[in-house]
Amino acid sequence: MANKSLQLAKAEKNDEFYTQYHDIEKEITAYIEYNPDVFRGKTILLPCDDPEWSNFTKFFAQNFERFGLKKLISTSYAADSKNYKSDYQPTLFETSDSQYNKNKTSKNGKIFTLAKDKTGDGKINVDDLEWYYLEGDGDFRSDEIKKLRDEADIIITNPPFSLFREFLMWIIEANKQFVIIGNLSIITTKEVFPLIKNNKMWLGKGFHAGNAYFSTPFAKEYAEGVYNPKTGLVKFRNCCWFTNLDHGRRHQFLPLMTMADNLKYSKHKEIKGKKSYDHYDNYKAIEVPFTDAIPSDYDGVMGVPVSFLNKHNPDQFEILGSDYNVKEGLLPKIVNPKWKDKIDRGYLNNKRLYTRILIKHKKKTI
Ligand SMILES: C[S@@+](CC[C@H](N)C(=O)[O-])C[C@H]1O[C@@H](n2cnc3c(N)ncnc32)[C@H](O)[C@@H]1O
Numbered sequence: 001m002a003n004k005s006l007q008l009a010k011a012e013k014n015d016e017f018y019t020q021y022h023d024i025e026k027e028i029t030a031y032i033e034y035n036p037d038v039f040r041g042k043t044i045l046l047p048c049d050d051p052e053w054s055n056f057t058k059f060f061a062q063n064f065e066r067f068g069l070k071k072l073i074s075t076s077y078a079a080d081s082k083n084y085k086s087d088y089q090p091t092l093f094e095t096s097d098s099q100y101n102k103n104k105t106s107k108n109g110k111i112f113t114l115a116k117d118k119t120g121d122g123k124i125n126v127d128d129l130e131w132y133y134l135e136g137d138g139d140f141r142s143d144e145i146k147k148l149r150d151e152a153d154i155i156i157t158n159p160p161f162s163l164f165r166e167f168l169m170w171i172i173e174a175n176k177q178f179v180i181i182g183n184l185s186i187i188t189t190k191e192v193f194p195l196i197k198n199n200k201m202w203l204g205k206g207f208h209a210g211n212a213y214f215s216t217p218f219a220k221e222y223a224e225g226v227y228n229p230k231t232g233l234v235k236f237r238n239c240c241w242f243t244n245l246d247h248g249r250r251h252q253f254l255p256l257m258t259m260a261d262n263l264k265y266s267k268h269k270e271i272k273g274k275k276s277y278d279h280y281d282n283y284k285a286i287e288v289p290f291t292d293a294i295p296s297d298y299d300g301v302m303g304v305p306v307s308f309l310n311k312h313n314p315d316q317f318e319i320l321g322s323d324y325n326v327k328e329g330l331l332p333k334i335v336n337p338k339w340k341d342k343i344d345r346g347y348l349n350n351k352r353l354y355t356r357i358l359i360k361h362k363k364k365t366i
Pocket of ligand 1: 056077163
């Protein structure tokens with residue numbers, strides 16, 4: 001846990017984590033498989049990027065025609081404005097271009113756009129990207145980038161970890177479609193959770209087992225186990241994609257056993273052999289410590305770990321709220337009236353549990 005907090009703290013300060021091509025490809029393929037026309041005729045904005053070498057820019061530029069895009073816009077944040085001060089050197093790509101400006105190179109952001117066949121080779125791809133310096137530093141909060149946001153249909157990126165919530169709200173206030181990377185720990189916060197609960201945002205296909213690998217200029221600052229010297233990548237746990245684009249996994253019904261079968265056959269020692277599921281001390285609900293142990297035939301309220309959201313199918317389950325919502329007084333019916341102590345979390349035999357999400361079956365699945 002201490003390690004995880006340290007990782008997060010470092011990540012929150014630094015922000016320079018670059019997404020791998022195959023992670024982007026795997027995630028975006030899930031939306032394309034569900035709806036081959038999901039990007040057709042759309043303008044995609046990739047903010048908080050570094051278009052000269054970003055894998056997001058590369059991926060969407062390479063797939064511009066296949067996806068039927070109308071326009072691709074990618075912007076970067078000026079080196080001088082970043083939290084992390086590097087020994088900045090412009091690339092040869094930039095210095096060899098006639099518009100290279102040594103005053104602007106580290107102070108201004110850049111914009112790359114792709115909309116037409118500039119080279120005249122009959123294809124629209126990476127070679128047709130056009131670029132210029134932004135007026136400002138490329139801060140997503142600036143009027144200049146807000147205008148691009150408003151022009152776009154879909155916003156896709158791995159935003160700065162330190163500004164994740166602000167970035168998400170920046171998208172939501174403009175009512176845009178999006179696919180962005182974040183950490184699962186953000187989910188139960190008061191700005192983010194209502195979006196999940198009200199089906200305005202959900203988890204994407206995701207990284208394998210929630211482990212995401214990023215390249216970063218300061219990988220070596222991380223302990224072994226986080227930084228792999230062979231790959232030069234750092235590994236963060238609980239990373240996920242947040243989106244409001246639909247995909248197939250969210251419509252797959254989770255196969256579940258009845259309560260009786262779970263108690264008899266569950267692979268979890270915490271469940272198998274017990275007489276019944278535990279009831280919380282303070283909530284009128286049962287504790288279900290593993291998503292695959294949700295009983296198919298229980299009609300009441302169930303508390304599940306946050307990782308349940310990786311399997312959530314809105315046709316199968318209803319999300320009632322989180323333990324934080326109980327504390328806020330939003331779910332008074334769930335509180336056990338006999339309980340006179342804290343309601344900040346679920347308690348079992350007076351032991352405070354990890355964060356829980358409170359759910360119910362939408363309809364019987366047996
Ligand atoms: C997590 S990195 C991801 C980079 C790239 N999108 C990728 O996935 O490879 C986030 C980037 O956002 C930049 N950034 C930080 N604050 C920003 C801001 N206020 N506006 C725009 N970009 C910002 C950081 O410098 C960093 O390069």
